[in-house]
Structure formats: structure tokens, C-alpha cells
Amino acid sequence: MTHAPAAHRAPARRPATTAPSRRTRETPPGHPRRLRPLLFCAPFVVLFVAMYIAPILYAAYSSLFTIRRSGLGLTAPTEVFAPLDNYTRALHDGSFTASLGRVALFGVVQVPLMLGLALALALLIDSKSARGRGFFRLTSFVPYAIPGVSAALVWSFMYSSTSSPLNRLLEPLAVTVPFFDQDVVLWSVANIVTWSWAGYNMIIIYAALQSIPAEVLEAARMDGASALRIAWSVKIPAVRGALVLTTVFSIIGSAQLYNEPAVLQPVSGGSISSAFTPLMSAQNAVADGNYPYAAAQSVLLAVAVGMVSLIFFKLTRRGDHA
Amino acid sequence: MTTVIPAPAARIRPRRETSPASRLTVLALLGLSAFYFLFPLWWLLVAATKPFGEQFGGSGLWFDGFGLFDNIARLSSQDDGIFWRWMLNSVLYCGVGALIGTTLSALTGYALAKYDFPGRGMLFSLVLAAVLVPKVLFTLPLYLMFSGVHLIDNPLAVLLPSVVSPFGVYLARVFAEQSVPDEVLEAGRLDGAGEFRVFRTIAVRMMLPALVTIFLFQFVEIWNNYLLPAMVLGDDRLQPVTVGLVAWNASHVAVPPPLVVIGSLVSVAPLLIAFLALQRFWRAGMTAGAVK
Numbered sequence: 320m321t322h323a324p325a326a327h328r329a330p331a332r333r334p335a336t337t338a339p340s341r342r343t344r345e346t347p348p349g350h351p352r353r354l355r356p357l358l359f360c361a362p363f364v365v366l367f368v369a370m371y372i373a374p375i376l377y378a379a380y381s382s383l384f385t386i387r388r389s390g391l392g393l394t395a396p397t398e399v400f401a402p403l404d405n406y407t408r409a410l411h412d413g414s415f416t417a418s419l420g421r422v423a424l425f426g427v428v429q430v431p432l433m434l435g436l437a438l439a440l441a442l443l444i445d446s447k448s449a450r451g452r453g454f455f456r457l458t459s460f461v462p463y464a465i466p467g468v469s470a471a472l473v474w475s476f477m478y479s480s481t482s483s484p485l486n487r488l489l490e491p492l493a494v495t496v497p498f499f500d501q502d503v504v505l506w507s508v509a510n511i512v513t514w515s516w517a518g519y520n521m522i523i524i525y526a527a528l529q530s531i532p533a534e535v536l537e538a539a540r541m542d543g544a545s546a547l548r549i550a551w552s553v554k555i556p557a558v559r560g561a562l563v564l565t566t567v568f569s570i571i572g573s574a575q576l577y578n579e580p581a582v583l584q585p586v587s588g589g590s591i592s593s594a595f596t597p598l599m600s601a602q603n604a605v606a607d608g609n610y611p612y613a614a615a616q617s618v619l620l621a622v623a624v625g626m627v628s629l630i631f632f633k634l635t636r637r638g639d640h641a
Numbered sequence: 642m643t644t645v646i647p648a649p650a651a652r653i654r655p656r657r658e659t660s661p662a663s664r665l666t667v668l669a670l671l672g673l674s675a676f677y678f679l680f681p682l683w684w685l686l687v688a689a690t691k692p693f694g695e696q697f698g699g700s701g702l703w704f705d706g707f708g709l710f711d712n713i714a715r716l717s718s719q720d721d722g723i724f725w726r727w728m729l730n731s732v733l734y735c736g737v738g739a740l741i742g743t744t745l746s747a748l749t750g751y752a753l754a755k756y757d758f759p760g761r762g763m764l765f766s767l768v769l770a771a772v773l774v775p776k777v778l779f780t781l782p783l784y785l786m787f788s789g790v791h792l793i794d795n796p797l798a799v800l801l802p803s804v805v806s807p808f809g810v811y812l813a814r815v816f817a818e819q820s821v822p823d824e825v826l827e828a829g830r831l832d833g834a835g836e837f838r839v840f841r842t843i844a845v846r847m848m849l850p851a852l853v854t855i856f857l858f859q860f861v862e863i864w865n866n867y868l869l870p871a872m873v874l875g876d877d878r879l880q881p882v883t884v885g886l887v888a889w890n891a892s893h894v895a896v897p898p899p900l901v902v903i904g905s906l907v908s909v910a911p912l913l914i915a916f917l918a919l920q921r922f923w924r925a926g927m928t929a930g931a932v933k
Binding site: 585 | 805836840
């Protein structure tokens with residue numbers, strides 16, 4: 320899964336000097352100089368429209384049709400304009416709604432765990448007692464360099480029901496983890512996602528920690544606050560912004576869960592169904608040749624993701640102003 | 642504050658404020674996390690160097706016999722050496738896609754940062770919104786659209802969506818704002834250089850480290866995108882290495898599982914090396930604007 324890196328929080332500001340200095344050059348509208356920037360942007364804009372906006376519109380449009388097959392299957396199926404059919408069908412499709420519920424549960428549990436881990440690591444590495452900061456920062460960040468699919472492949476070996484190296488490590492404790500059990504497999508997937516992304520989130524939180532002014536920490540120390548107390552009352556509030564940001568991206572990431580379960584599916588012995596996540600479910604519809612239905616599922620998922628992130632941003636915006 | 646400072650340690654100031662117990666606790670916790678993050682990769686390295694067929698035996702913690710070269714030879718001969726074809730495909734898709742994508746991002750980001758033009762605000766809002774929506778969500782619609790225009794099984798179906806990177810545009814805009822002073826551009830213009838020339842000779846040079854960062858992010862993003870090539874490229878001679886390896890893994894025993902282990906190591910190693918060598922560019926991209 321691809322989490323967009325966390326940069327767009329910077330306020331959209333630009334140096335106040337930019338615009339006026341150029342305006343004084345008195346470039347009339349329609350002059351080549353005024354049009355040049357449009358040329359700079361044109362290739363990107365054209366491709367952006369073609370690869371982002373057009374497919375969504377195309378999917379939204381094609382989701383309005385339903386494939387009708389004649390009773391005997393003797394004639395070719397026809398597409399009939401029936402704008403709500405696919406949507407009502409999707410909302411009543413048990414495996415699709417179950418997949419939505421599954422990623423929601425995944426997000427509610429995995430995101431706080433992963434970010435808790437990331438925060439704890441960032442605080443530990445930032446603490447005065449830490450040694451080998453560079454090394455530990457790097458080790459937690461290394462999984463980020465491994466493509467999601469490769470990470471899932473490696474972990475599928477870790478989970479193997481016959482030769483799991485992890486279970487072999489646990490042997491002295493007489494513990495065997497059934498990674499592919501029906502009740503466990505979602506958390507096996509969660510572990511892969513956590514492994515891949517905890518370090519990435521840690522770096523973002525760590526960068527925020529680094530920007531706390533030294534005087535603030537020094538003052539807290541002078542007041543006799545312990546390291547734990549400083550972490551809790553000074554550092555964590557100071558990185559609130561970074562935490563919100565990483566939360567939003569992780570939630571969005573959960574909704575598009577695909578690579579990890581898709582890679583584990585063939586070796587899971589059936590505990591990962593072919594419609595385990597919404598994207599897998601939509602892909603199923605493609606495999607069945609029912610493109611309009613796949614389109615409707617994609618649109619529903621996109622709307623759900625859009626709403627969740629919008630709500631989150633609205634909530635946190637309000638917090639920022641307070 | 643309580644421990645006595647040994648005189649020569651004055652330079653390493655923080656030491657005096659921590660007790661050995663707290664240092665040990667922190668070290669133990671961090672050590673545990675390092676084990677978690679490194680173990681799967683360590684296992685992969687160890688397993689791939691074991692003699693063929695013994696990949697899944699033993700504890701996996703330490704080397705046991707040496708068969709790496711033999712393993713790579715077997716990997717290379719499986720299915721007429723298709724593995725290297727996949728690697729080449731991956732490098733081509735990612736290299737070409739990232740190169741074109743970085744160029745487009747640089748042009749657009751620079752224009753957004755340095756010019757005032759109609760539609761500028763709207764374009765930037767669109768870019769930001771697109772950064773928020775994960776690319777994978779566009780994959781199915783893209784597939785439906787490409788099958789509508791018969792672009793399936795065509796490398797363009799992977800390349801065209803890959804070169805559009807809203808995040809790259811965002812980064813380019815931030816970096817252009819930070820690293821290209823208006824005065825320098827103005828001086829170039831006074832010397833009679835056209836706008837494009839100013840961009841090419843002055844701005845690009847000043848943004849170069851930033852462009853490396855954008856290139857890296859795009860390269861990895863394309864490499865990571867599994868669903869799109871898996872859907873639009875049915876012909877296995879066109880597939881990138883991630884798609885190929887997953888297919889091998891799913892083939893159960895048709896392809897010996899040890900080959901998947903070795904292939905995983907070989908496909909991940911160049912990325913890891915590039916990642917370690919180019920660390921500072923990574924961090925530049927991740928923290929750009931995040932700490933504000």
C-alpha cells in the first residue's frame with residue numbers, strides 16, 4: 320500500500336515579495352510571458368486529467384449500467400441504463416460490506432497500535448538515554464525501502480504453516496502461533512503493514528520532536544520533571560500535529576488494503592477470502608467480467624475514503640485553531 | 642544532574658543526565674525493535690545463501706552451507722530466464738516513469754511557486770487533493786478505462802499513470818520556493834534569457850538535490866505499485882518483477898518455493914542498497930514541510 324508521504328501540511332504560503340515584483344514588470348494579459356507558466360503546467364495537467372479525473376468519471380459513468388443476461392444465455396448480455404442497480408446490489412452484497420467492515424476494524428486496531436509503536440520509538444530515540452540513535456533510526460526505517468509486495472512475500476515465509484522461522488524461535492516457550500487461522504489472519508496482515516510503515520511514521524514524529532526548542536525541554540528539566548513526565552506533558556503535545564497527519568494517512572492506507580492480503584491469499588489455506596478487502600472484492604467483479612459492478616464498488620470505496628479523510632481534516636482543523 | 646562528570650566527557654554533555662539503568666532500558670527496548678525490523682530481512686539473506694532446497698530448514702538465524710551462486714544460477718534458468726526479464730522491466734518502468742514524472746513535476750512545481758497565472762490556486766488545490774487520495778483507488782477505474790480503449794497488455798498502461806505524481810509536484814513547489822531566489826531568476830531575465838531558458842539553466846540547477854529526491858520517491862512508488870501492472874499486464878514477459886514473483890509464489894509447487902525466496906532477495910537488494918546510499922535524499926522528501 321502506498322501512503323502518501325506527509326508533506327502537504329505546510330501552509331500554502333509564499334513569500335510576499337514574489338507577486339508584486341513581477342507585477343511591476345507590467346505584463347499585459349495575453350502576452351507570452353503571462354502564458355508561459357501555463358505551458359510549463361500543460362503536460363502535467365493534461366496527463367493528470369487523463370489519468371486521475373477521466374478514469375473516475377469513466378467509472379462513475381459505467382457504474383450506472385447493469386449487465387442483463389437473457390434467461391437462457393443464448394444471446395449476448397446487454398447493458399441497460401439503471402443508475403442505482405449496481406449500488407443497491409453492492410450495499411446488499413454480503414461479501415462487499417463484510418470487506419468494508421473488515422478494513423474498518425483493521426484501521427481501528429492497527430492504526431493506533433502502529434502509531435503507538437512509532438511514537439514510542441521516536442521518543443526512545445529522542446531520549447537523552449539513547450545510544451546509537453542513527454543505527455536505530457535506520458533499522459526501523461529500512462522496511463520502508465522494501466516494496467509492499469516483497470515485504471508480504473517475506474512475511475508469508477515467516478508465517479508458513481510448515482516451516483515458520485518465528486514459530487521455531489518460539490519453540491522453547493512451547494508456543495505456536497497459527498498465523499493463518501481464521502481469527503488470526505487479519506492481525507497477521509496487520510503485522511506486515513505495521514512492520515512496513517511504523518518506521519516511516521516514526522521518522523515523521525521524530526522530525527517533529529527535533530523541532531521542539533531546546534529551552535523548553537531545559538526549562539522542564541530545571542523544574543525537576545522526569546524524562547517520562549517530559550515525554551508525556553511536553554513532547555507528545557508538541558508532536559500532536561504530526562500524529563494527526565500520520566493518523567489520517569494510515570486510515571486512508573487501511574481502506575486501500577490490498578497487496579498484503581492478496582499475496583498471502585494463495586498460501587492462507589482459505590482463511591483469506593477472495594473478497595477479503597474492498598479492492599479485492601472489486602477485482603473479483605472484474606474477474607467475473609462485470610465491469611459496471613466493479614466500477615460501482617470502486618466509486619463507493621472512493622466516496623467512503625474521501626468522507627473519512629474530510630471528516631478527519633475538519634475535526635483536526637478545528638483543533639488547530641483552538 | 643546527580644552523576645559525577647568525568648572531566649574528558651565534557652563534550653558528550655547528555656551523558657551526565659542519564660543513569661545507567663535508564664540507558665540500559667532504552668537500549669534494550671530499541672534493541673528489541675531492531676530485532677523485529679531486521680529479522681525478516683536477515684532470514685531472507687540467510688535463507689537465500691543456503692544450498693538449494695534447504696531454504697526452509699533450520700532456525701534461519703545463521704548461515705548453514707553456501708549455495709548462493711548455485712541458487713542464482715537456478716533462478717536465472719527457471720522459465721528461460723524470465724526473472725531477469727522481469728527485473729529489466731521493473732527498472733525500465735520505474736526509471737523511465739520516474740524520469741518523465743520528475744520532469745513534469747519540476748516544470749509544474751516551479752510554475753506554481755514562481756509565477757502567478759490564472760487557475761494557479763485551483764491547480765494547487767487539485768494537486769493537494771490528489772495527494773490525499775491513494776493511487777491504488779484509481780487502479781480499477783484506470784483498468785476499466787484502458788480496457789475501453791484497448792490499452793491492456795501494453796506497457797503504456799503502466800507508464801502513463803506512473804508519470805503523474807501529485808506528490809512530486811507538491812515537493813517540487815516546496816523546493817522551488819525554498820531553493821530558487823527570485824533575484825537570481827530576475828537577473829537571468831535581465832540578461833535576456835527566455836523563461837524556459839531561465840528554468841533550464843538556473844532553476845533546475847538549484848533544485849537538483851530536490852529533483853533527486855522526487856525521482857527516488859517516484860521510482861519507489863512505481864516499483865511498489867503492484868495492483869496496476871498485475872491487472873493491465875497479462876503477458877508475463879511484460880510484467881515487472883513484483884508481479885512475476887507473486888505469481889510464482891501463488892503457483893504452489895509449479896515453481897519451487899526456494900526460487901521465490903532467492904528472487905525476493907535479488908529483487909530487494911538493489912533497492913536496499915540504493916536506499917542506504919541515498920538516505921539523506923529520503924529524509925529531505927519526508928520532512929519537507931512536515932515539520933512546520
